[in-house]
Amino acid sequence: MNPKAPLPSDHDTGRSSLKPIKGANRNLRKRLSLQGEFALALAPTSVILAVLAFVEVLSRQRLLFASLASSAFLIYLDPQHGTNTVRTLTISQIMAAVIGLGTYLLFGSSYFSAGSAMVVTITLMIWLDVVHPPAVATSLSFALRAGNETNVMLFGLAVGVIALLIVLERCALWLLARYSRSGETR
Numbered sequence: 001m002n003p004k005a006p007l008p009s010d011h012d013t014g015r016s017s018l019k020p021i022k023g024a025n026r027n028l029r030k031r032l033s034l035q036g037e038f039a040l041a042l043a044p045t046s047v048i049l050a051v052l053a054f055v056e057v058l059s060r061q062r063l064l065f066a067s068l069a070s071s072a073f074l075i076y077l078d079p080q081h082g083t084n085t086v087r088t089l090t091i092s093q094i095m096a097a098v099i100g101l102g103t104y105l106l107f108g109s110s111y112f113s114a115g116s117a118m119v120v121t122i123t124l125m126i127w128l129d130v131v132h133p134p135a136v137a138t139s140l141s142f143a144l145r146a147g148n149e150t151n152v153m154l155f156g157l158a159v160g161v162i163a164l165l166i167v168l169e170r171c172a173l174w175l176l177a178r179y180s181r182s183g184e185t186r
Contacts (some may be wrong), residue, residue, distance in 0.1 A: 036179035040079075043171045044072030047164050067093075067137035068161050072168060074134065079172035083132050086166050091128065092135035093162045096121045100142025109144050117143035 032040065048069045071093070075084045082088060100117040107113035117139040125131045 030180055032179045040172060040175050041076050043168050044076045047168050048072050051161050067134040070134035071165050075169050075172050079169055079176055084169055088130045088132050090162055091130040092125050092132035093138055095124060096135035096139040097142050100139035103143045104145055114140050114143040
């Protein structure tokens, strides 16, 4: 397959993952060439692999990876969506980590702690208009944390990862603009 050739249209393949739901007042994210799609996915994948290595050295909190990988992939999928703005990503992830840690300190590592963290996180994300779905997993990760790492280290690690994801968002937007422009000149 020619990597510079455009992908078949969603209509031709039946793929609908990038389409807005029926009745939504939102444009479809323009499909890039296969090379463009892989280039857009490279940055989030690289960041998550680097973070995975970094966290493995410092901690045993592997549950955190699921939420961060999900954030990175959402940024790849639609970097211009409101769910993936710097404000939304930062506030929701930090808030979720604090809430999860707070429920852990109050109730220990339990289903009640996790459920409470999840409900409070979802409620505050909606109320503050900072809905970023992977933050729900972050609250669960902190509420169910295992091991004897210090709370400060885990929170600092989460903030550091969020900073990397913000840089990743900017990179994804730049790549999307670059590949969209190069596709128009063909």
